Each structure stands twice: as structure tokens, then as C-alpha cells.
Amino acid sequence: xxxxxxxxxxxxxxxIKALLSVLLTFAVTSVILLMSNVNPVLAFIYMFQGAFGDxxxxxxxxxxxxxxxxxxxxxxxxFKCKVWNIGAEGQLYIGAMLGTIVAIGIGGGxxxxxCALFVGAMGGLCWAAVPALMKVKLGINEVITxxxxxxxxxxxxxxxxxxxxxxxDTYFPESAAVPASSALMIILPGTRLHLGVALALALxxxxxxxxxxxxxxxxxxxxxxxxxVARYGGIKVGKxxxxxxxxxxxxxxxxxxxxxxxxxxRVRGSLSPGYGYTGIVVALLGNNNPLGVALSSIxxxxxxxxxxxxxxxxxxxxxxxxxxxxxxxxxxxASEPFIRFLEGRGVLRL
Amino acid sequence: xxxRPSDPKKEDYAIFLKEITKTFPNGTxxxxxxxxxxxxxxxxxxxxxxxxxxxxxxxxxxxxLKPDSGEIFIDGKSAKMRDPMDASRLGIGMVHxxxxxxxxxxxxxxxxxxxxxxxxxxxxxxxxxxxEVSEKMGIEIDPEAKIENLPVGKRQLVEILRLLCRDxxxxxxxxxxxxxxxxxxxxxxxxxxxxxxxxxxxxLVTHKMKEALKISDRVTVLxxxxxxxxxxxxxxxxxxxxxxxxxxxxxxxxxKRGTPGDPILSIDSIIVKDDRGRTxxxxxxxxxxxxxxxxxxxxxxxxxxxxxxxxxxxxxxxxGIITLSSQDITNKSxxxxxxxxxxxxxxxxxxxxxVLTMGIHDNLALKCIERPPMxxxxxxxxxxxxxxxxRLISDFSIKASDPCMSVENLSGGNIQKLxxxxxxxxxxxxxxxxxxxxxxxxxxxxxxxxxLIDLRSRGAGILLVSSDLDEIIKLSDRICxxxxxxxxxxxxxxxxxxxxxxxxxxxAE
Ligand SMILES: Nc1ncnc2c1ncn2[C@@H]1O[C@H](COP(=O)(O)OP(=O)(O)OP(=O)(O)O)[C@@H](O)[C@H]1O
Ligand SMILES: [Mg+2]
Numbered sequence: 001x002x003x004x005x006x007x008x009x010x011x012x013x014x015x016i017k018a019l020l021s022v023l024l025t026f027a028v029t030s031v032i033l034l035m036s037n038v039n040p041v042l043a044f045i046y047m048f049q050g051a052f053g054d055x056x057x058x059x060x061x062x063x064x065x066x067x068x069x070x071x072x073x074x075x076x077x078x079f080k081c082k083v084w085n086i087g088a089e090g091q092l093y094i095g096a097m098l099g100t101i102v103a104i105g106i107g108g109g110x111x112x113x114x115c116a117l118f119v120g121a122m123g124g125l126c127w128a129a130v131p132a133l134m135k136v137k138l139g140i141n142e143v144i145t146x147x148x149x150x151x152x153x154x155x156x157x158x159x160x161x162x163x164x165x166x167x168x169d170t171y172f173p174e175s176a177a178v179p180a181s182s183a184l185m186i187i188l189p190g191t192r193l194h195l196g197v198a199l200a201l202a203l204x205x206x207x208x209x210x211x212x213x214x215x216x217x218x219x220x221x222x223x224x225x226x227x228x229v230a231r232y233g234g235i236k237v238g239k240x241x242x243x244x245x246x247x248x249x250x251x252x253x254x255x256x257x258x259x260x261x262x263x264x265x266r267v268r269g270s271l272s273p274g275y276g277y278t279g280i281v282v283a284l285l286g287n288n289n290p291l292g293v294a295l296s297s298i299x300x301x302x303x304x305x306x307x308x309x310x311x312x313x314x315x316x317x318x319x320x321x322x323x324x325x326x327x328x329x330x331x332x333x334a335s336e337p338f339i340r341f342l343e344g345r346g347v348l349r350l
Numbered sequence: 351x352x353x354r355p356s357d358p359k360k361e362d363y364a365i366f367l368k369e370i371t372k373t374f375p376n377g378t379x380x381x382x383x384x385x386x387x388x389x390x391x392x393x394x395x396x397x398x399x400x401x402x403x404x405x406x407x408x409x410x411x412x413x414x415l416k417p418d419s420g421e422i423f424i425d426g427k428s429a430k431m432r433d434p435m436d437a438s439r440l441g442i443g444m445v446h447x448x449x450x451x452x453x454x455x456x457x458x459x460x461x462x463x464x465x466x467x468x469x470x471x472x473x474x475x476x477x478x479x480x481x482e483v484s485e486k487m488g489i490e491i492d493p494e495a496k497i498e499n500l501p502v503g504k505r506q507l508v509e510i511l512r513l514l515c516r517d518x519x520x521x522x523x524x525x526x527x528x529x530x531x532x533x534x535x536x537x538x539x540x541x542x543x544x545x546x547x548x549x550x551x552x553x554l555v556t557h558k559m560k561e562a563l564k565i566s567d568r569v570t571v572l573x574x575x576x577x578x579x580x581x582x583x584x585x586x587x588x589x590x591x592x593x594x595x596x597x598x599x600x601x602x603x604x605x606k607r608g609t610p611g612d613p614i615l616s617i618d619s620i621i622v623k624d625d626r627g628r629t630x631x632x633x634x635x636x637x638x639x640x641x642x643x644x645x646x647x648x649x650x651x652x653x654x655x656x657x658x659x660x661x662x663x664x665x666x667x668x669x670g671i672i673t674l675s676s677q678d679i680t681n682k683s684x685x686x687x688x689x690x691x692x693x694x695x696x697x698x699x700x701x702x703x704x705v706l707t708m709g710i711h712d713n714l715a716l717k718c719i720e721r722p723p724m725x726x727x728x729x730x731x732x733x734x735x736x737x738x739x740x741r742l743i744s745d746f747s748i749k750a751s752d753p754c755m756s757v758e759n760l761s762g763g764n765i766q767k768l769x770x771x772x773x774x775x776x777x778x779x780x781x782x783x784x785x786x787x788x789x790x791x792x793x794x795x796x797x798x799x800x801x802l803i804d805l806r807s808r809g810a811g812i813l814l815v816s817s818d819l820d821e822i823i824k825l826s827d828r829i830c831x832x833x834x835x836x837x838x839x840x841x842x843x844x845x846x847x848x849x850x851x852x853x854x855x856x857x858a859e
């Protein structure tokens with residue numbers, strides 16, 4: 001029993017993979033910075049300061065972490081099942097939109113908040129249920145359907161905030177603001193740190209428990225590792241695949257509506273700077289392990305926030321965020337064959 | 351008698367192992383101080399109980415694993431192999447204990463996979479090679495056939511064919527015969543003899559004494575990772591080998607026939623199609639009673655696989671009815687059928703029987719995870735899972751260093767024991783046993799046979815599907831011969847007319 005809590009070989013491997021990917025990302029970014037005559041050491045110091053420099057910056061990073069973490073925890077569950085939900089972005093927008101409509105419709109108060117959160121989650125669920133049904137019933141690959149549903153979802157929301165749900169008092173296409181009394185409470189006065197961040201953190205042990213200690217988590221694991229064994233063992237594979245996909249939709253929708261109720265207070269076209277896609281990188285970097293995913297979310301949020309300080313201080317474009325995210329994605333994907341190569345050469349012994 | 355070879359440089363040895371030791375990261379010492387010489391052009395059999403270290407030894411010779419200490423000489427020269435490619439350059443090829451063919455690929459594609467050295471793929475050349483080698487082997491193989499549609503016997507031949515398509519001088523064969531029928535084994539041995547006469551060196555791992563005696567020139571027995579003895583085959587007999595492989599092997603118990611009661615499984619003229627949509631089970635009817643073992647004999651590929659899958663809910667039944675304990679289970683979910691009492695030891699253990707990357711405890715709980723004490727209200731009780739695993743590990747003598755260790759680190763035979771442990775412990779009233787003792791050593795096989803008999807005595811019905819005719823004759827109360835998707839003959843083990851049985855298996859009855 002005791003040695004279960006020692007870091008297992010698989011875990012050690014994935015930690016090394018993650019660290020390696022991060023290291024390589026910084027290395028390649030450094031080269032690119034050098035080519036643009038920017039001192040990379042200085043740049044990363046600025047970046048770090050921009051993310052964690054003072055209590056305000058730190059709380060901003062945590063605020064940024066929250067939606068990323070919620071999305072990626074959900075994606076981790078579906079990825080564990082080897083179901084590739086690329087559609088969290090669309091699920092997030094739909095969740096945010098429907099939740100906002102409900103919050104405004106009910107008016108202020110706790111009830112309004114709770115209903116909004118619930119409906120937001122359900123919005124994400126429904127948006128994920130479409131590709132989930134197509135996969136289970138018709139055998140259509142979810143990578144394509146979830147990805148395409150993003151565009152349908154995002155444009156649908158844009159249309160809604162341009163016409164039927166457009167706020168009457170602004171020039172830009174955006175929804176009306178949710179009632180102030182239904183917003184998520186600020187938990188650190190003077191900052192934007194809201195209750196949603198705490199909820200996101202609370203999700204980490206919950207998802208861990210779900211995956212490690214419930215029959216659902218067990219079945220997700222078996223289906224993901226070997227669906228043939230699952231079928232043989234009497235597990236209804238289609239049901240588990242469906243459930244894991246809509247579960248990731250629920251969390252994506254929840255991420256969307258918390259972003260509205262905690263930070264933005266209305267739905268805009270710029271509600272999410274691609275959290276749904278960032279979540280994919282985060283889940284992979286964290287090896288679909290809730291703790292790993294939590295740390296990775298903070299890391300990605302830090303890069304996002306730190307980059308704006310960096311961009312301002314050293315006069316380089318904000319595109320550095322996308323650059324680093326892209327590199328990270330590539331290196332995470334490449335790390336498995338790379339590590340195997342190192343093992344084969346005897347450089348690494350795991 | 352110490353006949354340990356001493357001079358590694360001698361040119362006679364194709365392989366010479368000197369003081370080879372291998373310890374795995376979890377502390378298992380799989381091989382310890384192994385010194386062994388394999389002569390050029392000989393067929394060298396390696397025997398040993400499950401977990402003795404046979405596979406580990408072969409994997410070191412083929413460059414997959416590296417020894418912790420000791421030296422390997424190939425053709426008299428010290429060989430430091432970093433990966434299987436190095437071994438391949440030295441002319442070493444291995445057929446693994448478990449299939450390494452890609453099931454979704456065709457024969458041609460699987461062969462192309464190992465031939466594509468230059469990065470350039472010439473399918474015509476691959477086809478030519480397949481034809482050339484299969485003619486030399488005297489077998490018929492359709493390069494277009496998908497592996498997953500081939501019976502296991504054929505798959506095994508494809509594994510060897512693939513090896514011979516490369517230019518190998520030393521063949522390492524890890525239990526190549528464990529799922530072959532006697533007829534297939536005979537033709538397989540013909541191929542081995544041809545290879546030998548063309549100068550190739552062959553190392554063959556097996557659990558069957560008879561086979562080792564029949565085909566090999568010398569036999570080495572491993573136990574607990576050490577060489578117990580190497581004997582020339584001419585000086586060995588079955589009793590000697592058995593006594594070397596396991597200590598204290600009890601005489602096999604007398605098998606009493608069962609007293610069949612009411613039908614447990616009834617199959618009424620079912621039709622089942624195979625993956626390619628052809629009728630594989632063709633209006634078959636069969637009854638298995640409580641307290642009865644029914645053996646299905648037949649050449650692989652005559653619908654046995656589809657029959658078993660239809661019963662277990664893994665394949666659609668086109669027409670006909672299957673009832674289990676008087677409940678209709680035709681086209682019901684596997685879950686439902688398991689709840690009605692089905693246990694099933696699958697032949698394809700690596701793909702169907704276990705999740706290799708998960709722990710022993712996870713795999714043992716596969717079919718009871720939803721029930722207390724494993725879980726209550728969806729919450730898993732890990733303590734119970736581990737306790738259960740510990741109990742089965744000791745009950746079934748599974749060689750494992752810890753109940754949570756990942757199944758991929760178990761030896762082949764121990765994985766089989768794990769599956770048997772799970773299926774015999776879930777309280778089923780009807781068991782399908784496909785090749786239940788494939789890959790088990792003699793002692794473990796005896797134990798499993800005894801357990802099957804005990805299960806029958808407790809009133810369960812058993813459908814035994816095996817390529818091992820001896821096993822079928824030994825255990826069955828009734829033998830049904832399957833050919834072309836039908837039961838073409840029924841035999842009883844008393845006063846069995848083997849001649850007629852064999853004819854029936856070939857469809858000539
Ligand atoms: N990768 C591994 N990590 C840890 N232990 C291992 C690993 N591979 C094998 N072992 C252990 O080493 C021992 C020898 O295994 P090996 O596979 O060589 O046995 P074997 O003689 O081939 O047995 P079988 O007849 O069952 O195939 C076993 O106890 C096994 O559990
Ligand atoms: Mg083995």
C-alpha cells in the first residue's frame with residue numbers, strides 16, 4: 001500500500017516530459033528574442049514580475065488561471081477517455097451566453113447567480129452533446145465535429161449579442177450587463193480576485209476524486225486505455241465516451257459563465273482569448289492529471305499576463321503569448337517520442 | 351554433471367551468454383548469472399516455469415533489454431547491442447510471446463513495416479518477398495488479408511514469415527506453439543527443420559515437454575532466473591524435464607466425469623457473421639448443462655471465435671436464440687450477460703483480457719467494480735481492491751512483486767493466471783474457457799485443470815475451446831467438433847475414436 005504514494009514511473013516520466021517541454025519552449029523563445037535584439041534573461045524577468053510581481057499582479061494571474069483551469073480539468077477527463085474535445089471554446093461561449101440570459105432574466109441575487117452557473121454549465125453540456133451523439137451513434141470523429149462546432153457556437157453568440165440580446169446602451173455588439181447583485185463576490189478587496197477562482201481551485205481535488213476514486217473514473221480509464229477490454233468487461237463504452245465528452249462541455253460552459261459573472265459582467269466577442277484552445281495545451285502538459293493540470297494552468301496564465309508587462313516594457317509584440325503557447329504545444333506532443341529516443345540511446349533511464 | 355560451456359570465443363557458438371544478470375527497476379531479479387552457449391545450426395529449447403526469466407533472456411539477446419552485467423557473444427564476437435536494430439544487423443530476429451503484428455493492417459503492410467529500411471516502400475518487392483518466403487515455408491498466405499481476420503495459428507505463421515523476409519540467421523521464438531493445434535504444430539515443426547537444415551540457429555521457448563523432445567537438439571531449463579541444466583535431447587525424457595522445470599510436481603489427479611444436470615446454456619440455430627460479413631456460425635445449436643464441460647474441437651477459423659463472441663454479447667446474432675440460465679441473452683449487452691452468470695477467459699489475452707497499463711488490482715476488479723465491497727455508491731474502496739488482489743495473487747500463485755504493479759510487467763504466464771483468477775472468482779455459473787492453459791507451465795496448467803473440474807463439480811457449465819486436443823479430451827464430458835460454422839460431430843471421451851475425430855475436424859466426416 002505504502003509504495004502507491006511514491007511517485008510511480010509513469011508519473012515521473014510525465015513530469016520529466018512536462019519540464020522538458022517547458023525548458024525547450026523557453027530555449028526557442030530565447031533564440032527568437034535574441035534575433036529581435038532583446039535580452040531573453042531580462043525578458044523573462046519582466047515576464048515573471050508581470051505575473052507575480054505584486055499582490056495585484058498575482059491576483060490578476062489567478063483570475064486568469066481560473067477559466068483556463070476549469071476548462072482544462074474538463075478536457076483532462078475527456079482526454080483520459082481518449083476523446084479529443086477540441087470544441088471547448090465554443091462550449092464556453094454558449095455556456096456564457098445562456099447563463100447571462102438567465103442571470104439577466106431572473107434579475108439580481110443569489111438565485112440568479114446559481115441559476116446562471118447551472119444554465120451556463122448546461123449550455124456547455126448541450127453544445128458538447130451534439131458531437132458526442134454524432135460520435136456514439138454515427139461513429140463520426142469528434143475531433144472534426146467539436147472543432148467545427150466552435151465556429152457555429154462563437155458566431156451564434158456574436159449574432160445574439162449583435163441582435164436579439166444586444167445591450168441597448170452601448171455602441172459595440174455586447175450583451176447587457178448582469179445585475180451587480182448576482183455577480184461573483186470579490187474575495188480580496190481591492191483586486192478582481194473573485195469567488196470563481198476559489199471554486200476553480202476547489203474543482204482540483206473534486207476531479208482528482210472523480211478520476212481516482214469513483215467507478216466513473218475507473219471506467220473512463222479502462223475505456224481510454226483499451227476499449228476492447230472495456231466491452232469485454234461489460235462496460236458500456238458508448239455511454240462512457242458520451243459522458244466524458246459532455247462532462248468536458250459542462251466545465252467549459254462553467255468556465256464561460258464564471259468569466260462573465262466574475263470579471264466581464266457581460267458577453268462580448270472578446271470574452272475568451274482562446275481559453276478553450278489553451279485548455280488543450282494545459283491538459284496535455286499536465287498529463288491529464290488534476291494536480292498537473294492545475295500547475296500548468298497557473299503557468300499558462302502567468303505567460304499570458306507576464307507577456308503584457310514584457311510587451312510594454314521591452315516594446316515587443318503581444319504575439320509572444322501565441323508563440324510560446326504554440327511552441328509548448330509542439331514540444332509536449334514531441335516529448336514522448338523524444339524521451340523514448342533518449343531511453344533507447346541509454347541517455348535516460350526511467 | 352556440469353556441462354557448462356567455458357570458451358566463449360569458440361566459433362561453434364552462434365550465441366554465447368556469459369554471466370548475464372538482469373534486475374528490473376522494481377527489484378525483480380529476472381536473470382542471474384546465466385552462462386549458456388547456443389551452437390550454430392542447432393535447435394535449442396528453453397524450458398522453465400512461468401516467470402523463470404525466459405522471455406527476459408530472449409529480449410536481451412535481441413537487444414530490447416540491456417543486461418545489467420555480463421556479456422553476450424554473437425558468432426564468437428562480443429556484441430554490445432543498444433537497440434533491436436543492432437541485433438537485427440547481426441542477423442538476430444525474435445518472434446514475441448504476444449503478437450506484435452498490427453491487427454488493422456494487412457499481411458503485406460505488416461511485412462512492409464519491417465522491410466522499409468531505406469524509407470522507400472516498394473509494395474511489389476514486398477509481395478515478391480512474401481511469395482518467395484511463403485513458398486519456401488510451404489504455406490499459403492494471402493498478402494491482402496487483414497491480420498485481425500486471421501485465426502491465431504495463421505497469425506503465428508505470419509510472425510515467422512515476417513522474420514524470414516528479413517535476412518536472419520538466429521531465430522528466437524518465444525512460445526510460438528502455445529495456441530497452435532497439433533496439426534499446425536506439425537507443419538510448424540517442418541518449417542523449423544527446414545530452417546535448421548539451411549543452417550539457421552533456433553532458440554525455442556516452450557512449456558510443452560513433448561515438443562521440446564521432438565524438435566530440439568538440446569534443452570536448457572531455467573528456474574528462478576538461473577540455468578538449472580542443459581541436456582542433449584537424446585539423453586532427456588518427459589519425466590526428467592518435468593522434474594527439472596518444477597520441483598515436486600504432483601501426479602495429475604484422476605479426472606472423474608461430471609454428472610450433467612439441467613441445461614445452463616442453450617443455443618438454438620444461431621447465425622453469426624464475421625468481420626467481413628460472411629456467415630461464420632451457420633445455424634448452430636448446442637446445449638451445455640450444469641456440471642458439464644463441453645469441449646469444442648476444431649481447426650481455428652471455423653467459427654469458434656464468432657460463436658464465443660455471440661454468446662458473450664460482443665457480436666451480433668443475426669438469427670436464432672441463446673439462453674443462459676433460462677433467460678434470453680440473444681443480442682443483450684455484455685453487462686447483462688455477465689450479470690446472468692457469464693465468466694469468460696479470452697484467447698486474446700493481451701487485447702481483450704487485461705489493460706496492460708493498469709495495475710493488477712484494477713484488472714482483477716474489472717467485473718466486480720460496481721459491487722460492494724469494491725465500491726459503494728460509485729465510490730471505490732481501494733483497500734478492498736488491494737485486499738482482493740492480494741488474496742487472488744496468493745490463491746492462484748501469481749508471481750507479482752506488488753498488488754498494484756502494472757500488468758505489463760508480469761510474465762506472459764502470470765498474465766494468463768491473473769485472467770483465470772478473475773474469471774474463476776466472480777461466481778459465474780457458466781464459463782467460456784478459450785485456450786485456458788496457453789502459456790502456462792505444467793504445474794500451473796494442472797492447477798487450472800483442477801480448478802475447472804472443481805468448478806464443474808460445483809454445478810457450473812463450462813464451454814472449453816482449445817487448440818490443445820489433449821486438454822479437450824482430458825477435461826471434456828462431451829466433445830463437439832466444429833467445422834464450417836456448424837457442429838459436425840459429437841464424441842465422448844470414453845472409447846474415443848481419434849481417427850474419426852480428426853476426420854471430423856477436417857470436415858470429412
Ligand atoms: N518490465 C518489467 N518490470 C518488472 N518486472 C518484470 C518486467 N518484465 C518481467 N518482469 C518480471 O521478471 C520475471 C521474469 O519474467 P519473464 O517474462 O522473463 O518470464 P518467463 O519465463 O518468460 O515467463 P512465462 O512463461 O510466464 O512467459 C517475472 O517475475 C516478471 O514479473
Ligand atoms: Mg515469457
